Amino acid sequence: MQDTYKTLGDISEGLYKEKMSKFISFAVPVLTVEEAKEYIEMYQKQFYDARHVCWAYMIGHERTEFRSNDNGEPSGTAGKPILGQINSFELTNILIVVIRYFGGIKLGTSGLIVAYREAAAEAIKNSTIIECLVEEDIKIVFEYPFMNNVMRIIKEDNPTIITQYFDMDCEMTLRIRVSEMEKLKNRLLKVESLRFIE
Numbered sequence: 001m002q003d004t005y006k007t008l009g010d011i012s013e014g015l016y017k018e019k020m021s022k023f024i025s026f027a028v029p030v031l032t033v034e035e036a037k038e039y040i041e042m043y044q045k046q047f048y049d050a051r052h053v054c055w056a057y058m059i060g061h062e063r064t065e066f067r068s069n070d071n072g073e074p075s076g077t078a079g080k081p082i083l084g085q086i087n088s089f090e091l092t093n094i095l096i097v098v099i100r101y102f103g104g105i106k107l108g109t110s111g112l113i114v115a116y117r118e119a120a121a122e123a124i125k126n127s128t129i130i131e132c133l134v135e136e137d138i139k140i141v142f143e144y145p146f147m148n149n150v151m152r153i154i155k156e157d158n159p160t161i162i163t164q165y166f167d168m169d170c171e172m173t174l175r176i177r178v179s180e181m182e183k184l185k186n187r188l189l190k191v192e193s194l195r196f197i198e
Contacts, residue, residue, distance in 0.1 A: 007091055011028050137173055
């Protein structure tokens with residue numbers, strides 16, 4: 001399982017012109033489908049006078065949640081090429097919106113595919129691609145006398161301690177790379193009295 005993924009550090013813009021048509025593109029880092037939809041709506045309102053507002057997004061470190069939309073362009077000529085750029089840069093948690101102002105000259109299907117692809121690529125190239133860790137949190141509870149055993153495991157496996165509370169019953173929230181989670185859980189389970197909280 002991969003424990004890193006690539007996304008964008010910030011919102012960026014691109015521009016592509018072809019036969020008087022203007023393609024303005026925005027690449028936006030997003031974490032959820034809801035967030036992507038909010039941005040799509042915002043750009044549709046902002047560029048209400050544009051002929052087409054086409055888009056594609058990819059969400060999640062497994063890169064399994066994605067959608068694209070041609071917004072009135074011939075099927076497969078806008079959303080798919082935009083999504084294709086997200087894939088070729090191996091990005092996720094990203095939305096790309098391409099706004100087209102029609103210049104009066106038809107581009108034909110292959111012309112449209114090239115234009116949307118290039119506009120999407122421009123927005124990506126103008127951004128900073130960052131690598132993020134895929135991490136997960138676990139919450140544990142254990143009795144105070146077993147503190148040393150727990151702390152030894154934490155020192156060796158080195159998860160990040162997010163919260164800790166020490167009393168007769170101790171509670172901790174730990175964050176670790178997904179790929180190392182099983183190993184940490186198995187080691188912690190050997191500590192008497194310790195249990196995980198969902």
